[in-house]
Amino acid sequence: MPDTVNFGDQLVSPEEKTRKVGEVFSSVARRYDVMNDLMSGGMHRLWKDRFVSRVKPQPHEHILDMAGGTGDIAFRMARRGAAVTVSDINADMLGVGEERAAKKGIEGLNWSVQNAEELSFADRSFDAYTIAFGIRNVTDIPKALRDAHRVLKFGGRLFVLEFSTSDWPGFGELYEQWADKAIPRIGKAVASDEASYRYLVESIRRFPKPYDFERMIGEAGFTRTRTETLMGGLVCIWSGWKA
Template sequence: MSEQPSPDQVSFGYQEVSPEEKTRRVGAVFSSVAKKYDVMNDAMSAGLHRVWKDRFVRRVKPRPGEAILDMAGGTGDIAFRMARHGAQVTVSDINQDMLDVGMERAARRGIEGLGWSCQNAEELTFADRSFDAYTIAFGIRNVTRIDAALAEAFRVLRFGGRFFCLEFSTTQWPGFKEAYDAYSHHLVPRLGQMIAGDAESYRYLIESIRRFPPMPRFEQMIREAGFTRTKVEPILGGLVAIHSGWKA
């Protein structure tokens, strides 16, 4: 694994690149995998991502009429779940190809009332204090400047608003960690090639998990953005974690 990026570089998997290059490359990754993204999620997690997302939405507790921004919401998995509770959900993603897939899925399922907006998490165009909740699932590790995205999340939330993030981390369970490392590094790219015709994009997605800050450090970043009552809920020993915070 490479060393930490220099101040004027960021990590793209195990490589160090300029911020602009990372943004471009991440965009290319998701444009490539958009149409097979949900099928690959099922294949990679043996369907567990559905359980994690259900648990995540239960923690968010979406309520009828409240405004929720689902950032990096692409194909709509989280938004569809929250819309069932009557929340007014705006699905945002930096990648229009992912949003197009989400809109097609919503139309097929007859899900109406969702807003769709192509947005950069680091520079949202929404006004201050526009939302009651901000959610981001399996997306923040792909943001070029995570601190900027957290600051924007804080800005667009109303006072009393809540932040929830579902993201991969590093499991602390002995034995399972080693088994998962072997599976993810060797088998996931092969699945990516078989199902999506793209091994390299899935190699990056696995590497991006390894470069993401550990749970205590990411919780600290959430606090540094201004959030209070921060909490981390590890799943499978930390393989996945639900992070949360409130705007006081």
């Protein structure tokens, strides 16, 4: 781990990044779901549906939804009958998730505060590990991927949903302009928090390109790695197997 890491465009110590990411999500937790709709024009729902259709959760499976936040992915998987443990480093995000689950009448979820870099779960505990829009916020991504590999059973599957870089001509630049100019302003207007949304935009820009991240998954020990690009790679679904 280097002495300094990026927190958006700032260079900070690894400990400071983890602390600052915690502050960002504690600050946005209450407005997180409405902001997702506003920032993506509702598209995040389609990306999440596509992601879960790739996971194909089964009723006999136990799935770890890491960085599960307010539960969007876990709810979709639980509705298909899987047992889901929703984990996140941020108790505020999980708290909002538990309230949402109660309102929606979704039962059978386990909620657990965990850092993706040092999970307390035993080796070979889960059939699948999902992480949606979470991995770019993790301080030591290779370490988190190695821990994902550790907690999966043999034959278990990793699925990552995250923003990356679109190769559609002109679209990437258009998105950058929207993200740079509009998202922090919407954050200020709706959530009274411009800085957190500026970090979220900067962290998207700094995330590896689609096939570079696929290589990182392979380096963590996963085989049969695959990248599915959505909107030219603006959003990607990566997967890998624990052989």
